[in-house]
Amino acid sequence: MKEVLFFDGAFVLPQEAKVAVTDIGLIRGYAIFDFLRVQNHVPLFVEDYIARFMRSAELMRLPLAYSAEDLKGLIVELVARNGYSFAGIRLVxxxxxxPDNFSVKSGGSLAIIEKVYSPVASEVYQMGAQIISRDYVRSFPEIKTTHYAFAxxxxQGLANPAIEELLYTHEGFITECSRSNIFLIKNGVLITPHASILWGVTRKxxxxxxQNILPVEERPVRYAELLQADEVFITSTTKKLLPVVKVDxxxxxxxxxxxxSQQIMAAFDQEERRYTEAFMPNSLSE
Structure with a gap:
């Protein structure tokens, strides 16, 4: 069976999907995406990812000719067609x-792509990850755009391949990482930034x-406070909850x-299992 993707109204082979070189997504980077995992043939938390994708389209003023029900149906069909038990799905x-390489006048191309990917190695979870920081404020942090040039x-310029992520800071505060949200634990309290961030589904x-394990605070977090934390971890679709043991x-x-951190990770895994067991392909949860 050959891998297929959905592109502009049809399921096609990858080589059959073509985007015009004059597309403003290519010329100006004006495009959005989202990404979710498939586990045991189930697109995890698919309703949340679809809602965020549609919200990104609205905020970027990009016409989207598909409803939430349409998108879920297409994702479920793509999973069935490709037959992957473990994979990632990218909506673009x-x-x-x-007409002028700057204005958006018509709807662009919708692609839904499923690919097998390599998860973070188990030893990184056991030993903990390293991240580095840079002063940077992402444009439209609440929108999942395709613009990742800075990160x-x-x-790409780092000599250390062990660095897992890039942490964004500004004026002494942290916000998020390039592809993940960040949490710290201090004196038994879980703390995470609450502004100028992407509202991650894994974060949610x-x-x-x-909240069933320890008190939670969503608030501004200083970089200096992060360095004094008892524990730190990052969350993302592909990393799930990844412990961080070194910052800079x-x-x-x-x-x-x-x-x-490990207790929260175990509880998150249980939440995934509950979702997988209750998954209904033909309905959308509120």
Whole structure:
């Protein structure tokens, strides 16, 4: 069976999907995307990802000719056609062909792509990850645009391949990482930034399960406070909950993944299992 994707109204082979070179998504980077995981043939938390994708399209003023029900149906069909038990699904909406290479006049191309990917190695979860910081404010942080030039440029230039993520800071405060949200634990309290961030789906469910384990605070977080944390972890679709043991040149806590982080990770895994067991392909939850 050959891998297929959905592109502009049809399921096609990858080589059959073509975007115009005059698409404003290519020329100006005016496009959005979202990404979710498939586990045991189930697109995890698909309703949340669709809602965020549609919200990104609205905020970017990109026409989207599909309803939430349409998108879920297409994703479910794509999973069935490709038959992957474990994979990632990427939704991409471009700005379309622009008459002046700057304005958005018509709907662009919608692609839904499923690919098998390599998860973070298990030893990184066991030993903890390293991240580095840079002063940067992302444009439209609440929108999942395709513009990642700054992060890619910085990470490509690093000599240390062990660096997992780039942390954004500004005026002494942290916001998020290039592809993940960030949490810290101090004195038994879970703390995470609440402004100028992408509202991560994994972040949402982390907060849901964590409130049954320890107090939670969503508020401004200073970089100096992060360095004094007992535990730190990042969350994303592909990383789930990944412990962080080093930020720049500073070790976090005792330099190993902490017990509360691991407890929250276990609770998140249980939340995933509950969703998988209750998944209904033909309905959308509120």
């Amino acid at each position: 909406l471009s700005g379309g062909i622009s 890619i440029n910085v990470l 469910y982390t907060l849901k399960v964590a 040149e500073h070790s976090i806590g005792n330099g190993r993944p902490g017990p509360l």
